[in-house]
Amino acid sequence: MKKNKFIAIEGIDGSGKSTQAKNIAKRLEAEGHKVYLTFEPTDMRIGKMIRTILGGKEKADEKVIAALFVADRLDHILHETNGILKKLADGFTVITDRYYFSSYAYHGAHMDMDWVIQSNKMAADILKPDINIFVDVSPEVAMKRINANRETIEIYETLDNLKAVQAQYVLAFEKLKESEHIVAVNGDETPEKVSEALWEILQKEIQNN
Numbered sequence: 001m002k003k004n005k006f007i008a009i010e011g012i013d014g015s016g017k018s019t020q021a022k023n024i025a026k027r028l029e030a031e032g033h034k035v036y037l038t039f040e041p042t043d044m045r046i047g048k049m050i051r052t053i054l055g056g057k058e059k060a061d062e063k064v065i066a067a068l069f070v071a072d073r074l075d076h077i078l079h080e081t082n083g084i085l086k087k088l089a090d091g092f093t094v095i096t097d098r099y100y101f102s103s104y105a106y107h108g109a110h111m112d113m114d115w116v117i118q119s120n121k122m123a124a125d126i127l128k129p130d131i132n133i134f135v136d137v138s139p140e141v142a143m144k145r146i147n148a149n150r151e152t153i154e155i156y157e158t159l160d161n162l163k164a165v166q167a168q169y170v171l172a173f174e175k176l177k178e179s180e181h182i183v184a185v186n187g188d189e190t191p192e193k194v195s196e197a198l199w200e201i202l203q204k205e206i207q208n209n
C-alpha cells in the first residue's frame, strides 16, 4: 500500500466541504484504505469552548478566538489516542474538514494574516497536509445553502463575512503556494460533479507516492 495521506479540505461555510469530506472518505474506504475523518473546531475541550463562542453564547476578542484555534489544532494533532499523528502512525488516511488555512482566512479577515500564520507555525512545522483542497464556491451560493439548510447561523455566517473570508483564502494560498500543495475545485457545481473532480485529484495524489 502507498503511504497514507493527510488531506485537508478548505472552503467558506456552506461551500460543501463536509459533504465532500464524507464522500471521499467513503470512496477511499471502498478502495481498501483505512480512513479517519475529522474536523476543526474539534469536539475536544478547546473545540467545545470555541463552539460556544461561535454560536454567540459567549463573547471573545477575535485575537482570543484565533489563539483558541491554535490550541485546538495542536490538541487535534497531538492528542495521544485520537490525534492526527497517532492516526497516521496507525496507517489511516486522515481527512480533516478544515485545518490551518481556515485560520489564515477567517482570522486574517479580522487581523494581520502574518500574525495568524506565525501563531500556527508550530502546527505547520509538525504536520503539513499532503494536499489542501479548496472547495471554491461563490459566497452568494454558499449563503443560500446556509439559509436553506440551517436552523442556527454562526457568527461568521453573513454574506459580507463570507466574501471577506473567500478573499482571504485566495490571499493565503497566494502567500504560501511555494511551501504548500494546494488544489482548487469548483464548488458551485452539483455535489456529484464536485465529487468527481475531487476524486480525480486524489487519485493522482495517491498514485504520486
Ligand SMILES: Nc1ncnc2c1ncn2[C@@H]1O[C@H](COP(=O)(O)OP(=O)(O)O)[C@@H](O)[C@H]1O
Residues within 6 Å of the ligand: 011, 012, 013, 014, 015, 016, 017, 018, 019, 020, 145, 146, 149, 187, 188, 189, 190, 191, 192, 194
Ligand atoms: N454542491 C452542492 N450543491 C448544492 N448543495 C450542496 C452542495 N454541497 C453541499 N450542499 C448542501 O449545502 C449545505 C452545506 O453543505 P456542507 O457540506 O455542510 O458545507 P460546509 O461543510 O462547507 O459548511 C448542506 O445542506 C448540503 O447538503
Ligand SMILES: Cc1cn([C@H]2C[C@H](O)[C@@H](COP(=O)(O)OP(=O)(O)O)O2)c(=O)[nH]c1=O
Residues within 6 Å of the ligand: 012, 013, 014, 017, 018, 040, 041, 054, 069, 097, 098, 099, 100, 102, 103, 104, 106, 107, 154, 156, 157
Ligand atoms: C478551523 C477554523 C474554523 N473557523 C470557523 C469557520 C466556521 O465558521 C466555524 C465552524 O466551522 P465548521 O463547523 O466547519 O462550519 P461549517 O460546516 O459551516 O463550515 O469555525 C475559524 O474561524 N478558524 C479556524 O481555524
